[in-house]
Amino acid sequence: MSIFDFFKVKQIKAERDAWIENYEILKTSLSPEQLELLHLSEQISELHVTKNSLLEQIEQLQIEYGQNITNVQEELKLLKQQYDLKSKDLIDLDEQLLLESFALYEPKYVFVNSSVYKDRLDSIRNNQKEMIKTGTACAGNLNWVVNNNKTEGRKMVNDMIKLSLRSFNNECDACISNVKFNNVVTYQNKIQKSFETLNKLGKIMQVYISDHYLNLKLQELYLAHEYHVKKQEEKEEQKQIREQMREEARLQREIEEARKNIEKEKQHYSNALNKFSKQLDLCKSDEERALVENKMSELTVTLMDIESRLKDVDYREANQRAGYVYIISNIGSFGEGIYKIGMTRRIDPQDRVSELGDASVPFNFDVHAMIFSDDAPKLEAALHREFESRRLNIINKRREFFRVSLKEIQAVIVSNHDNTIEFIPTAAAEEFRESARLKHTAQHARNELLSSFQEAAVSINT
Numbered sequence: 001m002s003i004f005d006f007f008k009v010k011q012i013k014a015e016r017d018a019w020i021e022n023y024e025i026l027k028t029s030l031s032p033e034q035l036e037l038l039h040l041s042e043q044i045s046e047l048h049v050t051k052n053s054l055l056e057q058i059e060q061l062q063i064e065y066g067q068n069i070t071n072v073q074e075e076l077k078l079l080k081q082q083y084d085l086k087s088k089d090l091i092d093l094d095e096q097l098l099l100e101s102f103a104l105y106e107p108k109y110v111f112v113n114s115s116v117y118k119d120r121l122d123s124i125r126n127n128q129k130e131m132i133k134t135g136t137a138c139a140g141n142l143n144w145v146v147n148n149n150k151t152e153g154r155k156m157v158n159d160m161i162k163l164s165l166r167s168f169n170n171e172c173d174a175c176i177s178n179v180k181f182n183n184v185v186t187y188q189n190k191i192q193k194s195f196e197t198l199n200k201l202g203k204i205m206q207v208y209i210s211d212h213y214l215n216l217k218l219q220e221l222y223l224a225h226e227y228h229v230k231k232q233e234e235k236e237e238q239k240q241i242r243e244q245m246r247e248e249a250r251l252q253r254e255i256e257e258a259r260k261n262i263e264k265e266k267q268h269y270s271n272a273l274n275k276f277s278k279q280l281d282l283c284k285s286d287e288e289r290a291l292v293e294n295k296m297s298e299l300t301v302t303l304m305d306i307e308s309r310l311k312d313v314d315y316r317e318a319n320q321r322a323g324y325v326y327i328i329s330n331i332g333s334f335g336e337g338i339y340k341i342g343m344t345r346r347i348d349p350q351d352r353v354s355e356l357g358d359a360s361v362p363f364n365f366d367v368h369a370m371i372f373s374d375d376a377p378k379l380e381a382a383l384h385r386e387f388e389s390r391r392l393n394i395i396n397k398r399r400e401f402f403r404v405s406l407k408e409i410q411a412v413i414v415s416n417h418d419n420t421i422e423f424i425p426t427a428a429a430e431e432f433r434e435s436a437r438l439k440h441t442a443q444h445a446r447n448e449l450l451s452s453f454q455e456a457a458v459s460i461n462t
Contacts, residue, residue: 107229108222114234117227124220131213138165140207160207164198168209172217179225191217240398247345247352254347255317262313266306273299316347323376324349325383327409327423328356332363332432334401338392339368339409342400343380363435366427368406373417382416383409 111117131137138161144153171194175187191214199208276296283289316322323345329338344352349370357364373379384400387408393399410423 107226109226111226111230114227114230117223117230121220121223121227124216124223128213128216128220131210131216132165136210137213138168138207138209140202140205144205157205157207160202160205164202164207164209168194168198168217172220176217176221176224179221179228181225181229184221184225187221188218191221236396236398251345251347252317255313258313258347259310262306262310266303266310269299269303269306273303313347316345319374320345321375321377323373325371325373325376325379325413326353326367327369327371327406328353328365328367329427330357330361330363330365331427331429332435333361337403337405338401339404339406340365340401341380341383341387341409343376345376363429363432366424366429368424368427369409369413369421371413371417371421379413379417383412386412 109117109120111120128137140157140161142154142157143150144157146152146156172191175190179187195209195214202208273296276292276299280289280292280296283292323343325341325343326349328340328342330340331338340356342352342356346352350367353365353367371379384397387402387404390402390404391397391399392401392403406423406425410421413421
């Protein structure tokens with residue numbers, strides 16, 4: 001610093017000190033209102049400085065934010081490109097399963113039983129084995145040379161063929177062993193994708209799995225699925241047959257027991273009638289004779305009723321299609337508007353209804369109608385056919401539950417059977433309604449108890 005600059009700075013400092021001194025002198029001459037105004041002016045100046053500083057910071061943050069946004073957008077663009085690229089190679093299993101769960105698999109084979117499916121599966125697998133033996137399942141360029149040696153080149157290509165086939169077969173076996181109705185298309189795509197990937201990997205050595213071998217694997221997949229479906233259907237049919245046989249056996253036992261009891265009862269009343277017939281010859285007065293004849297008349301009417309019941313039992317045994325069609329509901333288990341329409345040939349149809357209301361459902365069934373018919377299967381089939389579109393389970397026909405009204409059921413029965421059938425429109429549902437009432441009472445009691453505790457707590461606090 002030069003001497004000139006030194007004196008100039010000294011002069012500026014002196015002027016500044018003079019201004020400060022004059023400023024302080026002037027402040028002492030100001031009134032309180034003027035001092036307050038001066039103080040506010042100083043605060044405003046300070047706020048302006050702060051404002052300008054904040055605006056500069058905001059501007060800087062906006063610049064940084066804009067840069068960050070640009071960076072994030074670039075990253076998102078890159079991620080989207082990667083996602084789009086990988087989406088072409090990967091199967092979205094979650095979405096695929098969701099879509100397939102709402103689709104019905106269309107069978108590609110219609111064989112009468114599972115044995116035919118099994119035979120066709122064995123045939124296709126034998127064809128695959130034959131293709132592997134003859135080298136038509138997977139082939140490659142055997143003219144490769146490794147280290148100037150054709151033998152080593154041929155060995156390398158053959159190893160690649162074995163590796164491709166082993167990988168493809170393992171992928172197919174995993175899909176075929178786990179195939180279900182809701183993942184057939186997914187596993188079909190996985191097999192197709194494995195085929196394309198392995199052929200792409202073997203492209204340099206011209207190693208490729210044949211299209212015919214791929215088609216055989218896909219046929220095996222479809223057959224394996226349909227084979228399991230047919231097996232399940234046959235199990236359901238066998239289950240239904242066994243249930244029908246048990247029902248027939250129970251019916252036969254009931255018929256034999258009923259005939260035995262009725263014949264025993266008939267013998268008892270016949271003996272009594274014979275006894276009174278002998279007493280009639282020994283009667284000494286008209287009054288005594290009239291009493292005995294009256295008793296014999298009652299016994300004769302009873303025997304006629306017993307004979308009628310015995311004929312009914314004989315008829316039920318002779319007529320294999322006679323039985324009861326029942327209309328029952330269980331609102332505690334299935335809700336309102338759901339009815340089971342079934343058929344039983346049991347002597348007492350209520351026994352069948354009681355069996356249906358066992359421990360597998362929380363409440364007993366309520367009977368809305370019990371219709372005796374000489375051809376109960378025909379009447380049941382007519383009802384099922386009429387309400388086919390109302391079935392809850394459209395796959396398993398043994399689940400005879402329908403969402404329909406009693407008036408609609410009654411109309412079909414009137415047109416197909418009898419117009420004198422009496423329907424019980426309202427389900428008693430005693431256990432369900434009583435359970436609901438007890439739950440409501442218990443909840444009300446809990447609420448009252450909680451309210452009492454809260455009131456007591458308020459009293460203690462006050």
